[in-house]
Amino acid sequence: MKKHTLAVTVENRPGVLTRVTTMFRRRGYNIESLAVGATENPAISRITIEVAGDDRIIEQVTKQLYKLIEVIKINDLTDARSVDRELVLIKVKADNSVRAEIVQIVDIFRARIVDIGRDSLIIEVTGDSRKIEAIEDSLRAFGIIEMVRTGKIAMIRGGK
Amino acid sequence: MKLKGAEILLQCLQKEGVDTVFGYPGGAVLPIYDALYKSEIRHILSRHEQGAAHAADGYARATGRVGVCIATSGPGATNLVTGIATAYMDSIPLVCFTGQVGTSLIGRDAFQEADITGITLPITKHNYLVEKTEDLARIVKEAFYIARTNRPGPVVVDLPKDVMEKEIDFEYPEEAINIRGYRVVKGYNSNQVITAVDYIQKARRPVIYAGGGVISSNAAEELRELAEKRKIPVTTTLMGMGGFPGNSYLSLGMLGMHGTRYANYAIGECDLLIAVGVRFDDRVTGKIDTFAPHARVIHIDIDAAEIGKNVEVEVPIVGQVKEVLAAINQRLEAIESEELNEWHETIHRWKEEYPLRYGDSSEGRIMPQHVIEEVYSLTQGEAIICTEVGQNQMWAAQYYHYKHPRSFLSSGGLGTMGYGFPAAIGAKIACPELPVVDIAGDGSIQMNIQELGTAVQYRLPIIICILNNHFLGMVRQWQGLFYGGRYSYTDMSHQPDFVKIAEAYGAIGRRIKEASQVREALEEALKVKDRPVVLDFWVEREADVYPMVPPGGSLMNMLGGD
Structure with missing residues (x-):
C-alpha cells in the first residue's frame, strides 16, 4: 500500500496530539511515522503523519481528521512537489579495521560522524526516506547497535 | 460585575x-x-x-x-x-x-x-x-x-x-464564535443536486432510506414533500422513526435486521436508493455487497466523513438534509400518476403477502406485540415512545406507527439497556402535555430502575410497560437460533416484584397476565396525571422478533414472518 504524507495543521494546545493519534487507533489506521513541532505561528503546530493506505483510506483519514475541532488544515504532500526530510542517528560497530570504510560511506551519503567511541561511531544522516534506507543498508553489514529516526517532515516547494 | x-x-x-x-x-x-x-x-x-x-x-x-x-x-x-x-x-x-x-x-x-x-x-x-x-x-x-x-x-x-x-x-462575551478548525456547513453542491433530480425523475423503482439525520435536521416536511411529489416509498432506520409518517401509504416501515420484508425487498429490487441522513450501519445493510445491488445511490448527509465510509455512492451531497431536500424538491417535477405503477404494485403485493404478524401464545400468555398494538391504538401516534434495548425495542419499532419526528426515543447506535426510562423522564419534562411511554424489558428496566425515585419526586406520569418474559429476550433469541438453544445466563426468573417496587417508590404498580386486560390497564394508566405507572405485562416467554436477517446475511434472505 502506498505511503502518504499528511501535513496536519493544528491548534497548539495540550491534548491535540492525543486526539489525532486516538482517531488513528480507534478507526484502525496505522501511523508509520509522526513528527510534531512548532510553526512560524506560536498558536499553531504542525503534525506530519505518514500513513499507508489506498486512496479511499486516505480520504477517510482526512475526513475524520477534519472532524477534530482543533485540526485546522490538512495537506496531502504525497503527490505534491514537496521536500521531505528525516533525521536519523545510527550507532554502528566500528573497530579500527573497518573505520576507514565506514567513513567513506558517510562521505558518499554526505552524512556526519557526530561521536566516536572506542568500538563504535554515531552517524547523523539527514535526507529523504530513500537516502536513509540506502545508508542503513550500507551500514548494516558492520552491525547497527542502535538507530533512531525523527519521523518525516515535509513542505511544499515554491510560493504556495 | x-x-x-x-x-x-x-x-x-x-x-x-x-x-x-x-x-x-x-x-x-x-x-x-x-x-x-x-x-x-x-x-x-x-x-x-x-x-x-x-x-x-x-x-x-x-x-x-x-x-x-x-x-x-x-x-x-x-x-x-x-x-x-x-x-x-x-x-x-x-x-x-x-x-x-x-x-x-x-x-x-x-x-x-x-x-x-x-x-x-x-x-x-x-x-x-x-x-x-x-x-x-x-x-x-x-x-x-x-x-x-x-x-x-x-x-x-x-x-x-x-x-x-x-x-x-465578568462581562458576557457577545462577540461571535470563531473556531478556525470548525466551520458550520452551509450550502451544497448544486451540480450534485441537479444530478440527483435527474436520477430521481428517471427512476422506475426508487426507494428513500431515511435516518436520524432527517430528524436532527428537522427535515420531515421536506422529506414528505419529496416522497409525495414523486410517490417514492420510504423506509426508515430505527433512528429515522417518525421522520416519515408511519401510517402513510408510502411508508415501508423499518428496514434492516428486524425490518419489514417489504422494506428489505424494496431495497433489494430498487434502481435508485435515496439515502437521507443515514450512515449505512451494519444492522441496516446486512451483508454490504448485497445491499441495494441494482441501485444507483444518492447519499445526503451533513457529515462528509459518512460519505463513502461504508459504501461507494454515485451522488454524494454534503449539506444540511433540510436544505438539500428543499433544493431537490424545488427542481423536481411532480410525477405523472401512473409512472411508478408497476413498482407500487410489486410493493403492494409484498405488503399483502408479508405483513408484520405474530402467532398466538402457546402458553395462554399475552403476546408482547399485542401490548405495543394497544399502546398505538390508544395513543394514535400522539405520544412519545421511549424504549429500552432488545426485543422490546424492536417490537416498539415494528408495531407502533410513528407519525411525528421526535416521538420515538431509542438508543440506536450504542444499544444501551437502561436508556429508555431516564430518557422518558427527560422527554416528559420537555413535553408535559404528551403521554410518554417507556417500552421496557424485564432486564433493561432493572438497569436504571432507581430513576423511579426521580419520576415520583417530580410527579411525572410516565407509563412503563415492562414486557416481562423473565428472559434477556434478544440474547435468548440468538442463543436459540445460533447457539443450539443453550440459554446461557439469560434466564431472568429471579426478579423482584415490580409492582411492589413501584409502590415502594410511591408509583403505581400493576401486574397484567391476561390479554383481555391489556387495553384496560393502559387506559387506566393514561388517566394518571401525577405519578409514574409501572405495568408489568407477563408475556409469552419465548416469543421471538421476526422477521430477521441473520447477522451478516443478505436483506433478501429473512427468517420468519412469511
Whole structure:
C-alpha cells in the first residue's frame, strides 16, 4: 500500500496530539511515522503523519481528521512537489579495521560522524526516506547497535 | 460585575436558553450547586448520574434543543460515560458539565479525581478542561455551538473546583464564535443536486432510506414533500422513526435486521436508493455487497466523513438534509400518476403477502406485540415512545406507527439497556402535555430502575410497560437460533416484584397476565396525571422478533414472518 504524507495543521494546545493519534487507533489506521513541532505561528503546530493506505483510506483519514475541532488544515504532500526530510542517528560497530570504510560511506551519503567511541561511531544522516534506507543498508553489514529516526517532515516547494 | 466561576456558568447557561438541567451533586461541584440554589434554572435530581445523562439526552431528542447534565468529579463523571457514548453514537446534542478537583491537585491522583477529558475523548464531539475562570464563558459558548451545529453530538466541559470558586470581573462575551478548525456547513453542491433530480425523475423503482439525520435536521416536511411529489416509498432506520409518517401509504416501515420484508425487498429490487441522513450501519445493510445491488445511490448527509465510509455512492451531497431536500424538491417535477405503477404494485403485493404478524401464545400468555398494538391504538401516534434495548425495542419499532419526528426515543447506535426510562423522564419534562411511554424489558428496566425515585419526586406520569418474559429476550433469541438453544445466563426468573417496587417508590404498580386486560390497564394508566405507572405485562416467554436477517446475511434472505 502506498505511503502518504499528511501535513496536519493544528491548534497548539495540550491534548491535540492525543486526539489525532486516538482517531488513528480507534478507526484502525496505522501511523508509520509522526513528527510534531512548532510553526512560524506560536498558536499553531504542525503534525506530519505518514500513513499507508489506498486512496479511499486516505480520504477517510482526512475526513475524520477534519472532524477534530482543533485540526485546522490538512495537506496531502504525497503527490505534491514537496521536500521531505528525516533525521536519523545510527550507532554502528566500528573497530579500527573497518573505520576507514565506514567513513567513506558517510562521505558518499554526505552524512556526519557526530561521536566516536572506542568500538563504535554515531552517524547523523539527514535526507529523504530513500537516502536513509540506502545508508542503513550500507551500514548494516558492520552491525547497527542502535538507530533512531525523527519521523518525516515535509513542505511544499515554491510560493504556495 | 464581580462574579464567581459558578455564577458565570449559570449566566452562560441562561444565555444559551437553558431552563432545565439534569444532575447529581458532589464535592467538586459544590460551588455550582450553591449557585443553582438561588438560580432560576430548574435542576432535576436523578438517582444515578447515568440517569441524568440519559434524561438530558431524552430532553434533547424530544425538543431538538441541547440537553444539559451535571455530575461531580471522579465517579460522578465516569457514571456519565454510558450516557455520553449513547448520545455520541446517535448524534444527540448534549453539554455535560463535570466537576474536577482543583487545578493544583490535577494529576496527583487526588480524591475523586478522574481524567474525564481523556476518558471521553473518543465518545465526544469535543471536550474541554477549563483551566482559568477567564476562559469559562467563551468555552461554554463554544461547547453549545459545537454540540448543536453540523452533525450534533455531546461535548464535555470539565470544571475544576477552584475555577468555579474564583471571582473575576465578568462581562458576557457577545462577540461571535470563531473556531478556525470548525466551520458550520452551509450550502451544497448544486451540480450534485441537479444530478440527483435527474436520477430521481428517471427512476422506475426508487426507494428513500431515511435516518436520524432527517430528524436532527428537522427535515420531515421536506422529506414528505419529496416522497409525495414523486410517490417514492420510504423506509426508515430505527433512528429515522417518525421522520416519515408511519401510517402513510408510502411508508415501508423499518428496514434492516428486524425490518419489514417489504422494506428489505424494496431495497433489494430498487434502481435508485435515496439515502437521507443515514450512515449505512451494519444492522441496516446486512451483508454490504448485497445491499441495494441494482441501485444507483444518492447519499445526503451533513457529515462528509459518512460519505463513502461504508459504501461507494454515485451522488454524494454534503449539506444540511433540510436544505438539500428543499433544493431537490424545488427542481423536481411532480410525477405523472401512473409512472411508478408497476413498482407500487410489486410493493403492494409484498405488503399483502408479508405483513408484520405474530402467532398466538402457546402458553395462554399475552403476546408482547399485542401490548405495543394497544399502546398505538390508544395513543394514535400522539405520544412519545421511549424504549429500552432488545426485543422490546424492536417490537416498539415494528408495531407502533410513528407519525411525528421526535416521538420515538431509542438508543440506536450504542444499544444501551437502561436508556429508555431516564430518557422518558427527560422527554416528559420537555413535553408535559404528551403521554410518554417507556417500552421496557424485564432486564433493561432493572438497569436504571432507581430513576423511579426521580419520576415520583417530580410527579411525572410516565407509563412503563415492562414486557416481562423473565428472559434477556434478544440474547435468548440468538442463543436459540445460533447457539443450539443453550440459554446461557439469560434466564431472568429471579426478579423482584415490580409492582411492589413501584409502590415502594410511591408509583403505581400493576401486574397484567391476561390479554383481555391489556387495553384496560393502559387506559387506566393514561388517566394518571401525577405519578409514574409501572405495568408489568407477563408475556409469552419465548416469543421471538421476526422477521430477521441473520447477522451478516443478505436483506433478501429473512427468517420468519412469511
